[in-house]
Amino acid sequence: MEYDVVIVGAGPAGLAAACRLRQLSSDISVCVVEKGSEVGAHILSGAVFEPTALNELFPDWKALGAPLDTPVTEDEIYVLRNASAGIKVPGMLVPKTMHNEGNYIISLGNLCRWLAGQAENLGVEIYPGFAAAEILFHEDGRVKGIATGDAGISASGEHKDSYTPGMELHAKYTLFAEGCRGHLGKQVIKRFGLDTGRGTQHYGIGIKELWEIDPGKHRQGLVVHSAGWPLQESGALGGGFLYHLENNQVALGLITDLCYANPFVSPFEEFQRYKQHPVIRQFLEGGKRLSYGARAITKGGPQALPKMSFPGGLLIGCDAGTLNFAKIKGSHTAMKSGMVAAEAVHAALATRGQEGEEITGFTDAFMDSWAGRELQLQRNFGPAQHKFGNVLGSAYAFVDINLFNGKLPWTLSDDLADHEQLKPAAQSRRIDYPKPDGVISFDRLSSVFLSNTNHEEDQPCHLTLRDPDVPIRHNLALYDEPAQRYCPAGVYEIVENSEGGKRLQINAQNCVHCKTCDIKDPTQNIVWVTPEGAGGPNYPNM
Ligand SMILES: Cc1cc2nc3c(=O)[nH]c(=O)nc-3n(C[C@H](O)[C@H](O)[C@H](O)COP(=O)(O)OP(=O)(O)OC[C@H]3O[C@@H](n4cnc5c(N)ncnc54)[C@H](O)[C@@H]3O)c2cc1C
Ligand code: SF4
Known part of the structure; x- marks a missing residue:
């Protein structure tokens, strides 16, 4: 045609x-x-x-009826210091890029x-x-x-x-x-x-849920952003968001920068921990999870x-x-x-x-x-986070953007690609994530169920491996195969093979098309190709 x-x-x-x-x-x-x-x-x-x-x-x-129904009414930013404490950042210290007057909370x-x-x-x-x-x-x-x-x-x-x-x-x-x-x-x-x-180029993985919450706790138009815990505790960067839409719904998520070095980091489990923080949990208690999904962002x-x-x-x-x-x-x-x-x-x-x-x-x-x-x-915001961490990086961004209007005469960069940043498992701290409580935090499979993901099962696998031996020979040996943790849909599992050894099982029908494996696999051995049309998630208002 x-x-x-x-x-x-x-x-x-x-x-x-x-x-x-x-x-x-x-x-x-x-x-x-x-x-x-x-x-x-x-x-x-x-x-x-x-x-x-x-x-x-x-x-x-x-x-013309565009679905922009919720103007932003309040902006709150928190630095979460640990699992229970958080400080609300005074408005005058917030980089002006994070102010949302005139914007809308939408799907x-x-x-x-x-x-x-x-x-x-x-x-x-x-x-x-x-x-x-x-x-x-x-x-x-x-x-x-x-x-x-x-x-x-x-x-x-x-x-x-x-x-x-x-x-x-x-x-x-x-x-x-x-x-x-x-x-x-x-x-x-x-x-x-x-x-x-x-x-x-650099990337992040955003994991998101949609909840219907107790109307008594709902503040339509409220925007909450956070930095710090839990990612900081795991040596990772990124931040959380919680937006109050219409119909007593909130959209919340955590974006984990894919430049993290510890192969035991699990963006999915970090998101489950994030929801347990009192600043976030207060809104979710008594509510119901409606939808789940994940998608990478390009942030270089x-x-x-x-x-x-x-x-x-x-x-x-x-x-x-x-x-x-x-x-x-x-x-x-x-x-x-x-x-x-x-x-x-x-x-x-x-x-x-x-x-x-x-x-x-x-x-x-x-x-x-x-x-x-x-x-x-605003070019220096991302690299400043990579160089100085979330809190100091944001302080740098405040000076660069609020005081100098982005006109400081240099450009920061991070030349190491996200897939090159992992350290060997032997040199990294294991992270013991808490078990899901089934109320606020959940496991991967019940989450993927809420993404309405569906693929025709009898089709060539759309998650192709350049070299089928790399996951066990290289990734498992050196990094404890990080795909088990960075995939937000539980697609990659290390299982026993018939000879008592190990093999990588790829549950391709669960894939939510977030592209994280294509980005973060340490040897770029995983190549995501399109499955049959119409396969993948069926998100409602995400
Ligand atoms: C968790 C998260 C939170 C975010 N929050 C915000 C926010 O608050 N505000 C904001 O402005 N931005 C936000 N973003 C970023 C924003 O979503 C993206 O910048 C925006 O969606 C990019 O638009 P796009 O059209 O380039 O790509 P996309 O929105 O990704 O659309 C691409 C489309 O192409 C289709 N497609 C891909 N490959 C093929 C193919 N080979 N054949 C046919 N179809 C194909 C996909 O299915 C998709 O429908 C967020 C992103 C994430 C992941
Ligand atoms: S298989 Fe890859 S693209 Fe699919 S959900 Fe997992 S990480 Fe994302």
């Missing part, structure tokens, strides 16, 4: 690009493919949403569902349940489009009765908007050397942003790494990158002879937009 523009991924970046393209010209044919069973099914975010990009894209979003999944409706009204074709599995190239090396994955192939590679071959979608321009650690985006970066001369900042253009396409949103880590927000910047991309593609299509030619000015156009400038001013 031929289109002017094919977009991979119906997240904020992809959908904003699709809408903007059709606003600019109803002659441009636009198609979006989405691997989730429906738009929003794979979207997981906090989310406190900054409406800057939405105000530009749909100035009348209120009249990003629901916002994407609404954006998809707007895109369809503008004439965009959206195909949920179709994973882009392969990039197609012209003979001269330009990207020609994508192929969706075949369906109906058995685990042993044979065609089942249900076999349906994938489709080729050809386009003058293909926009990759797969979100953090995109499977195809990663290939595009490598093939075109887009990260040459750029800083090292503008110093790690690859070149975003290549012949035949562009890389946008968190697939490139447009998140503002100082704000822990990436939706507004992802949307803006999609809108700038749409304007660049529209201009290129309007100029004869430009079809598929590289839009070389796109990275600069994005960096010159308010979103790029915002990233630039």
Whole structure:
């Protein structure tokens, strides 16, 4: 099938690009493919949403019924000192990036569902349940489009009765908007050397739950952020969030930076401990957990942003790494990158002879937009945390951002990739996490159940190993196989084999598509590829 523009991924970046393209010209044919069973099914975010990009894209979003129903009314930040004590940080000492006046507490999944409706009204074709599995190239090396994955192939590679071959979608321009650690985006970066001369990319894993709480404890519009315990006790970095949405619901989660060194760290168990802290637990007692999920975030900042253009396409949103880590927000910047991309593609299509030619000015156009400038001013927040830890790093950020407005004339960086940071198990402290109480804290399997994750079982494993011996020979021996702990869905288990030895069992049907294994595996031996379309989590309003 031929289109002017094919977009991979119906997240904020992809959908904003699709809408903007059709606003600019109803002659441009636009198609979006989405691997989730429906738009929003794979979207997981906090989310406190900054409406800057939405105000530009749909100035009348209120009249159009956009699901932004809860303005932020209160902002609280805590430094959790230990399992029982926490200090509320006075407002005047909070970096201004963490102030949320004018923002909304939303479900990003629901916002994407609404954006998809707007895109369809503008004439965009959206195909949920179709994973882009392969990039197609012209003979001269330009990207020609994508192929969706075949369906109906058995685990042993044979065609089942249900076999349906994938489709080729050809386009003058293909926009990759797969979100953090995109499977195809990663290939595009490598093939075109887009990260040459750029800083090292960094990531975090965010684990989130949605609860319905006692109405007497609910304060719609309250935003709570925290740093310190429990991650600090485990030598890890990151922070927690708890947002009071509408309908007596709260969204809460913990983001663990994936630069941690101790292979015994378990982001999932850290989140279970986090919920037990009195500052958080007070809201959850008497409440009911509704949903669970996890997703990685790209947080390296503008110093790690690859070149975003290549012949035949562009890389946008968190697939490139447009998140503002100082704000822990990436939706507004992802949307803006999609809108700038749409304007660049529209201009290129309007100029004869430009079809598929590289839009070389796109990275600069994005960096010159308010979103790029915002990233630039707050570029030192993430590396400062890596260098000085959460508390001193935040103090540094306060000086850099509040006092110097991000204009200090240097750029910090952390050149060691997250997967290179682990220390051998023999040199690391074992961490004994408490057993779940089944009330506030839970185990992985009951959690994954709440993500409504579903994969066709008889299909090739989408968690591929470059070398099947590495998990036992290298990872287990040296690091006690950290995949057992960093995977938030219990996919990786070390079990006994029939000869009394050990083997890695991969429960691929539990995978919530967070991409942590693809990022943190110490030898980059695990490669996440797209499973059959529509497989994966089915998040409601995450
Ligand atoms: C725990 C957590 C909390 C966060 N909190 C906030 C917050 O409070 N505020 C904020 O602004 N931001 C927050 N973020 C960041 C924000 O969610 C992201 O920056 C934003 O979602 C990025 O948008 P995107 O469109 O680039 O990617 P995504 O939102 O990840 O969307 C990508 C889409 O592409 C689809 N896709 C991927 N690969 C393929 C493929 N090969 N074929 C077809 N479809 C594909 C995915 O299924 C998905 O629907 C948070 C993130 C996390 C994980
Ligand atoms: S297998 Fe990998 S991508 Fe899937 S849930 Fe586990 S860590 Fe995330």
